[in-house]
Amino acid sequence: MLNYPRWKKILISLLSVLGILAAIPNFLTDAQLAKYPDFLPKNRVTLGLDLQGGVYLLMEADLTEVRKEKLESKRGDIRDALRKAKIVLRSSIRNNAIYINLTDKSQTKKALDVIGGTVEKLGGSLTGRGVDDIDYKVGDDGIIVVRLTEEGLKIRSNEVVNQSIEVIRRRIDGMGTTEPTIQQQGEGRILIQVPGFDDPQKLKNIIGKTAKLSFQLVNESIGVNDRVPPGYIRYPMAESERRPGAPASLVVSKRKILTGENLVKAGLSYDQDKRPAVSFRFDRIGGKKFADVTRKNVNHQFAIILDNVIISAPNIRSAILGGSGIITGNFTVESASELGLLLQAGALPARLTVVEERTVGPDLGSDNINAGKIAAIIGLLAVMVYILLTYGAFGLVANFALIINIFLIFGLLSTLGATLTMPGVAGIVLTVGMAVDANVLIFERIREEFRNGKKAMSALDTGFEKAFSTIVDANVTTFIAAIILFQFGSGPIKGFAVTLAIGIATSMFTAVSLSRLIISLWAVRKRPTTLKI
Secondary structure, three states: OOOOOHHHHHHHHHHHHHHHHHHHHHHOOHHHHHOOOOOOOOOOOEEOHHHHOEEEEEEEEOHHHHHHHHHHHHHHHHHHHHHHOOOOEEEEEEOOEEEEEEOOHHHHHHHHHHHHOOOOEEOOOOOOOOEEOEEEEEOOOOOEEEEEOHHHHHHHHHHHHHHHHHHHHHHHHHOOOOOOEEEEOOOOEEEEEEEOOOOHHHHHHHHHOOOOEEEEEEOOOOOOOOOOOOOEEEEEEOHHHOOOOOOOEEEEEOOOOEEHHHEEEEEEEEOOOOOEEEEEEEOHHHHHHHHHHHHHOOOOEEEEEEOOEEEEOOEOOOOOOOOEEEEOOOOOHHHHHHHHHHHHHOOOOOOEEEEEEEEEOHHHHHHHHHHHHHHHHHHHHHHHHHHHHHHOHHHHHHHHHHHHHHHHHHHHHHHHOOEEOHHHHHHHHHHHHHHHHHHHHHHHHHHHHHHOOOOHHHHHHHHHHHHHHHHHHHHHHHHHHHHHHHHHOOOHHHHHHHHHHHHHHHHHHHHHHHHHHHHHHHHHHHOOOOOOO
16 A cells, blocks of 8 residues: 555654654764753763773682581571570581581480471472572481582572672662673673773772671770680771771670661761761661660770771760761771772672773774774665665665664664664674665565566555565564574673664664655655656
8 A cells, every 4th residue: 555644654754753863862972962952862872891991800709608608607507406406516617518516416316307497498489499408417426417508509609699790780880880781601700891981990999899897896805915715806907097006906796786788878978077987877677776785885895897807996985876877987088988889789798809801992992983883884885875776766765764774773772771882783784784685675576566567556566565574574583583692692692682683673664664655655646657676
């Protein structure tokens, strides 16, 4: 049907204009964009690491530390459960296992039942019970040996990596960077790409700190050279807190009053003397507990410990009510902001180490952009010249639709906030050829119908109708391939899949709808008797 209803003409025109308006900010300088009307879209396509430079880090979680912490935690659970059952024991950890030696061997069966009650199911779902976190047995010497199961460790390791990714994402987002890529790569490894960031050391400092925060009471009666009694531990003072005549370390209770998990907010603040500090606020439970502890320990010290280092050890002058306070010390504005960001984002569940580090300079990124531009322009011009020489005036329509198609691709990428990488540029170049392919199918079908004796108007109508199903089949199969690439690919492959999928959708629109509308308007107005195609 060459006669388009008015609503369809308006819809196709409106979509084309909106696509152009959404794409225009990508072709403006910053100064020009600042003068761009506020009621028009101003989003730009975000350039990836390979196009604008930035920092690439591959980090590995210390899963050995996770195993040790899990063993210590499980040992405490089992010991508490056995003592509650009035079973006397001695326990130790060695060779990645918990060894439980019962004073009364006749209680072995009872002890095994109690230990069985501490088994935790990991990875469970509505359809499955999950796997046991431990297995246990009695050795020939009558000692009960408890080990972590490999399946449970694997599940716990995946949880640690996923938690680390979320914490890293919160920390990087708090730095104000744009579109970082943070994803798991292999077992226990995390890939981090931050486009536009040029300080890898600062990024490593922000990401690499475990940031495990705790509040613990200080034992003021134990000197620097005194032996540390059971139930206490000695931690060093932070370098910024060391002063002449003051102790370089303090002994604190192992019992933690509060941890960073109770924090709901932390950030840069200032003390009464207008010096940089870090303000914090606890949740309801944490605030109540903090008030109770400080009320009972007025005129005593408590230590604020970050990653086993005391960053502040103030005296409690009065009960701290309201669940908030500030951490003072020799902070700069930058260091206080950084500490506030770390505390706000939360602690990493495991220590991370840098396995691989790369910095892509902006010069290399601009070289990639220029190379991509040259490839796209050459490809576009070659295709447009070929189409024009082959199909004449109909080629002009196809070329116009091709230009609109490119605007639509950039408009959609800008609207979706997608990140464009070099593989994404390759996807755009590929869709240029695919967009013309649909027009070629239509024009060849029109040519064939006209040569077979049909009148010009009938040939146009039949050509579009019969080519439609072929175009849909070809594009749907390619679209399925793009979905599979996006689902199972990673990094650059996903970028290629996104631009390919968007290009397929826009080329379908421009070839089947926009080109047909333009040709229909011309045909209805001119009523041609012959076709130069």
